[in-house]
Amino acid sequence: MIKIGILGYGNLGKGVEAAVKKNSDMTLTAVYTRRDPASLTIQTENVPVKSTADLDTGKEDIDVLVICGGSATDLPEMTPRYATMYNVIDSFDTHAKVPVHFANVDKAAKSANKIGIISCGWDPGMFSINRVYASAVLPDGEAYTFWGKGVSQGHSDAVRRIEGVIDCRQYTIPVPAALERVRNGENPELTTREKHTRECFVVAEEGADLARIENEIKTMPNYFSDYDTTVHFIDAEEMKLSHSGLPHGGSVLYAGTTSADTRHVIEYRLTLDSNPEFTGSVLIAFARAAARLNAEGGSGAKTVFDIAPAYLSQTSGEELRAHLL
Amino acid sequence: MIKIGILGYGNLGKGVEAAVKKNSDMTLTAVYTRRDPASLTIQTENVPVKSTADLDTGKEDIDVLVICGGSATDLPEMTPRYATMYNVIDSFDTHAKVPVHFANVDKAAKSANKIGIISCGWDPGMFSINRVYASAVLPDGEAYTFWGKGVSQGHSDAVRRIEGVIDCRQYTIPVPAALERVRNGENPELTTREKHTRECFVVAEEGADLARIENEIKTMPNYFSDYDTTVHFIDAEEMKLSHSGLPHGGSVLYAGTTSADTRHVIEYRLTLDSNPEFTGSVLIAFARAAARLNAEGGSGAKTVFDIAPAYLSQTSGEELRAHLL
Numbered sequence: 001m002i003k004i005g006i007l008g009y010g011n012l013g014k015g016v017e018a019a020v021k022k023n024s025d026m027t028l029t030a031v032y033t034r035r036d037p038a039s040l041t042i043q044t045e046n047v048p049v050k051s052t053a054d055l056d057t058g059k060e061d062i063d064v065l066v067i068c069g070g071s072a073t074d075l076p077e078m079t080p081r082y083a084t085m086y087n088v089i090d091s092f093d094t095h096a097k098v099p100v101h102f103a104n105v106d107k108a109a110k111s112a113n114k115i116g117i118i119s120c121g122w123d124p125g126m127f128s129i130n131r132v133y134a135s136a137v138l139p140d141g142e143a144y145t146f147w148g149k150g151v152s153q154g155h156s157d158a159v160r161r162i163e164g165v166i167d168c169r170q171y172t173i174p175v176p177a178a179l180e181r182v183r184n185g186e187n188p189e190l191t192t193r194e195k196h197t198r199e200c201f202v203v204a205e206e207g208a209d210l211a212r213i214e215n216e217i218k219t220m221p222n223y224f225s226d227y228d229t230t231v232h233f234i235d236a237e238e239m240k241l242s243h244s245g246l247p248h249g250g251s252v253l254y255a256g257t258t259s260a261d262t263r264h265v266i267e268y269r270l271t272l273d274s275n276p277e278f279t280g281s282v283l284i285a286f287a288r289a290a291a292r293l294n295a296e297g298g299s300g301a302k303t304v305f306d307i308a309p310a311y312l313s314q315t316s317g318e319e320l321r322a323h324l325l
Numbered sequence: 326m327i328k329i330g331i332l333g334y335g336n337l338g339k340g341v342e343a344a345v346k347k348n349s350d351m352t353l354t355a356v357y358t359r360r361d362p363a364s365l366t367i368q369t370e371n372v373p374v375k376s377t378a379d380l381d382t383g384k385e386d387i388d389v390l391v392i393c394g395g396s397a398t399d400l401p402e403m404t405p406r407y408a409t410m411y412n413v414i415d416s417f418d419t420h421a422k423v424p425v426h427f428a429n430v431d432k433a434a435k436s437a438n439k440i441g442i443i444s445c446g447w448d449p450g451m452f453s454i455n456r457v458y459a460s461a462v463l464p465d466g467e468a469y470t471f472w473g474k475g476v477s478q479g480h481s482d483a484v485r486r487i488e489g490v491i492d493c494r495q496y497t498i499p500v501p502a503a504l505e506r507v508r509n510g511e512n513p514e515l516t517t518r519e520k521h522t523r524e525c526f527v528v529a530e531e532g533a534d535l536a537r538i539e540n541e542i543k544t545m546p547n548y549f550s551d552y553d554t555t556v557h558f559i560d561a562e563e564m565k566l567s568h569s570g571l572p573h574g575g576s577v578l579y580a581g582t583t584s585a586d587t588r589h590v591i592e593y594r595l596t597l598d599s600n601p602e603f604t605g606s607v608l609i610a611f612a613r614a615a616a617r618l619n620a621e622g623g624s625g626a627k628t629v630f631d632i633a634p635a636y637l638s639q640t641s642g643e644e645l646r647a648h649l650l
Contacts, residue, residue: 018584022465098646124650126458129634130593131649133451136610136637137603140347143649185596258602259343264595268455271510271590277583278462285461305635305645309454312461320630321423324456324468325449 008068015280058085064287083108083116091121106301115294121279130268134254141256146174150248164208169243185255198229248275285312333393340605383410389612408433408441416446431626446604455593459579466581471499475573489533494568510580523554573600610637
């Protein structure tokens with residue numbers, strides 16, 4: 001059995017916990033929290049909630065620590081730190097800072113002969129893998145990534161920070177006409193606005209100036225100003241009833257040519273009922289790889305690009321060749 | 326530069342030749358044939374056509390030999406033989422005989438410290454990779470493979486063997502309703518007949534008994550009797566005009582759950598203008614991996630499951646992390 005520890009028990013930590021239950025070669029040994037452990041109740045019976053102080057001893061009996069923190073401040077600090085004590089995996093998704101994070105985790109993990117897998121999930125993660133396979137197979141081509149329809153937590157949070165807003169759920173939606181052109185192999189040049197639209201469901205305070213809120217959303221730099229955005233004001237009850245899930249998904253599309261008149265289109269598409277549960281499932285499959293790579297003597301930082309598919313599977317190489325090849 | 330040799334110059338050999346031209350780190354050093362080399366003209370200037378007798382010396386200056394033979398009789402003999410002299414790769418697709426072929430190539434390649442990659446292309450190949458990733462990430466789920474719309478060479482050949490038939494092009498077509506049910510995450514049980522239909526375009530000899538031919542096609546065991554098949558009789562001119570390409574494609578669909586009400590659907594879809602050119606492109610990306618694995622000291626048989634995505638790409642690990650993660 002592969003012994004899994006989870007650090008952080010937000011949506012992602014809960015998704016990892018659900019994933020462990022689906023994998024018969026794994027067991028959850030503990031959930032670690034920076035909060036008071038007594039304040040947390042988890043979904044798995046007979047598994048302790050512990051303090052990060054226990055983790056800091058470096059003596060916890062776990063094969064892989066799944067670090068479920070935020071990319072802005074948690075992971076840049078946590079992943080290198082715990083890579084000096086345990087095999088670790090995270091879902092770091094600040095693209096611009098990947099090289100620095102990789103270098104920090106690599107140095108830490110090598111110093112302790114541990115494996116540290118970074119930036120694992122679906123994007124970065126499964127989508128990244130598909131961008132690499134497609135561009136390696138068809139070097140004369142172009143990749144397009146579309147996200148949605150799905151809830152963007154970052155955009156929902158940004159709206160919640162506007163004065164007068166109680167709650168928000170923001171959906172990112174691919175533009176169907178753009179998707180269709182790419183699927184047809186046209187390799188169009190698409191602006192940000194042409195690829196996605198954004199739709200916000202907002203619960204406002206009583207008496208709030210709705211026109212001002214709508215304008216603040218639509219003109220918000222980086223988050224909304226480059227997109228066509230629709231804003232709907234709803235009440236708290238409708239929010240709970242119709243927008244409590246965290247669905248997401250999207251497509252990596254790649255069109256390339258192999259000779260003058262010969263064009264091929266590759267599409268990898270995800271339709272996910274729960275973003276955190278799917279992300280947790282990807283983390284757990286790669287956690288298996290981390291344990292195996294380390295058992296073979298491997299160490300240092302890895303990404304999804306560095307790991308052969310067979311390492312993710314419970315099934316033996318012989319069985320994979322006999323049944324899935 | 327990675328030096329590529331091609332053994333066999335049918336549709337697939339030509340597809341590999343086209344792929345080499347799209348990869349700036351590769352060069353075609355020779356095409357090898359069992360026919361009289363003087364009888365072959367290839368598409369690449371200043372590259373010799375040689376006899377397999379040259380290859381048999383074991384002294385040809387190539388990094389990877391791409392073996393473009395048939396799975397029935399060529400590859401079981403050729404791939405192990407040449408794995409004792411060169412790094413090799415093939416597209417062996419007789420699923421039931423993969424374990425034996427793998428063992429033969431493994432023994433041969435290890436004896437010579439060479440790499441032998443077997444069963445590479447899109448199915449087996451890219452589709453297999455997607456079956457493994459999906460089932461590893463969502464162990465509680467089910468995989469479905471749909472082929473087409475595309476030309477099946479095996480089925481076209483089977484019809485050509487019927488008395489009175491001059492030519493045939495057989496298209497395999499997924500049943501839209503079945504595809505839709507799987508995309509909706511229903512995980513239906515589907516019979517062979519419910520998944521695909523078959524459509525044949527046949528050029529018959531003048532005066533041939535068309536009703537007999539149609540009946541022989543529709544009742545042919547293994548090939549057609551388990552499917553709903555449509556037969557169209559056309560003339561040679563229309564065959565040339567409308568059915569001279571070798572398009573193909575299909576989808577690997579996978580639906581799985583991570584908790585009681587949470588379902589996810591993964592789809593990997595290919596739409597290919599030319600089956601042999603795309604297959605050749607996959608072979609060439611994995612040929613790069615073969616050369617690298619061998620340069621690192623690796624030996625023995627491998628499949629697509631054993632090779633990390635980064636090995637396929639011309640791009641360095643640093644660049645991949647910076648731009649495709």
